[in-house]
Amino acid sequence: MTSDQRNRKTTLRARLRAARRGAAPAPLSSEVLAAVAAFDVVPGETVCAYLPIGGEPGSRAMVDALRSAGYRVLLPITVADAPLDWAVYDGSLRAGPHGLREPAGAPLGSAAVASAALVLVPALAVDHRGVRLGQGGGHYDRSLPLATCPLVAVVRDDEFVPSLPAEAHDVRVNAVLTPRAGVVHLPL
Ligand SMILES: Nc1nc2c(c(=O)[nH]1)N(C=O)[C@@H](CNc1ccc(C(=O)N[C@@H](CCC(=O)O)C(=O)O)cc1)CN2
Numbered sequence: 001m002t003s004d005q006r007n008r009k010t011t012l013r014a015r016l017r018a019a020r021r022g023a024a025p026a027p028l029s030s031e032v033l034a035a036v037a038a039f040d041v042v043p044g045e046t047v048c049a050y051l052p053i054g055g056e057p058g059s060r061a062m063v064d065a066l067r068s069a070g071y072r073v074l075l076p077i078t079v080a081d082a083p084l085d086w087a088v089y090d091g092s093l094r095a096g097p098h099g100l101r102e103p104a105g106a107p108l109g110s111a112a113v114a115s116a117a118l119v120l121v122p123a124l125a126v127d128h129r130g131v132r133l134g135q136g137g138g139h140y141d142r143s144l145p146l147a148t149c150p151l152v153a154v155v156r157d158d159e160f161v162p163s164l165p166a167e168a169h170d171v172r173v174n175a176v177l178t179p180r181a182g183v184v185h186l187p188l
């Protein structure tokens with residue numbers, strides 16, 4: 001890890017968050033169902049999803065659509081300086097840190113991500129190698145090594161970029177989902 005890479009990440013996060021403030025909503029309900037099916041994940045199997053904050057693409061309708069289609073949906077519970085915890089989304093939510101909405105059900109532990117057939121990963125940007133820039137907590141970087149399935153980052157079309165600063169701990173994703181391009185397998 002170099003301080004140069006860290007500074008570049010911080011500058012990029014500020015720019016990307018500012019751009020998201022004016023962005024139109026991107027609910028992604030039908031796109032996510034198509035993406036999950038494209039990975040041959042079938043109802044009854046587990047999908048780790050997320051509820052958007054700060055202009056992230058996606059929506060509550062997106063996780064409701066997965067649940068209604070019969071998928072077992074896990075949502076993250078943020079634990080400081082630790083891997084994410086997870087709980088089944090049963091339709092009920094409560095408030096979490098950073099304006100996050102978290103599942104109200106019983107926490108399953110951080111190893112629950114290993115039960116997923118697909119993980120939808122929120123991000124500020126993704127590059128052509130699969131390097132992902134997140135909100136800066138390192139939560140997904142601690143959790144994704146526990147997953148054994150495809151990792152699909154979800155960003156807006158203009159947040160899928162040729163190159164991002166990468167550090168050794170950055171877990172690379174296997175694909176990106178954007179509103180216009182749909183699923184793009186990575187690295188390009
Ligand atoms: N939708 C979503 N859920 C998620 C994540 C995420 O990136 N997106 N996380 C990924 O790890 C975890 C939460 N981690 C977070 C870590 C830091 C901040 C954060 O610093 N937020 C700023 C506000 C950003 C803004 O202005 O948009 C803050 O609170 O000041 C947010 C979430 C788990 N759940």
Ligand SMILES: Nc1ncnc2c1ncn2[C@@H]1O[C@H](COP(=O)(O)OP(=O)(O)OP(=O)(O)O)[C@@H](O)[C@H]1O
Pocket residue numbers: 009132133134135136137138139140141142167169170
């Ligand atoms: N596997 C890990 N174990 C311990 N600390 C980690 C790990 N991965 C990342 N971190 C720490 O988390 C902090 C944030 O990392 P980074 O900037 O890569 O976050 P991010 O990928 O944007 O966040 P997130 O993964 O939550 O979306 C850094 O201080 C980093 O050292």
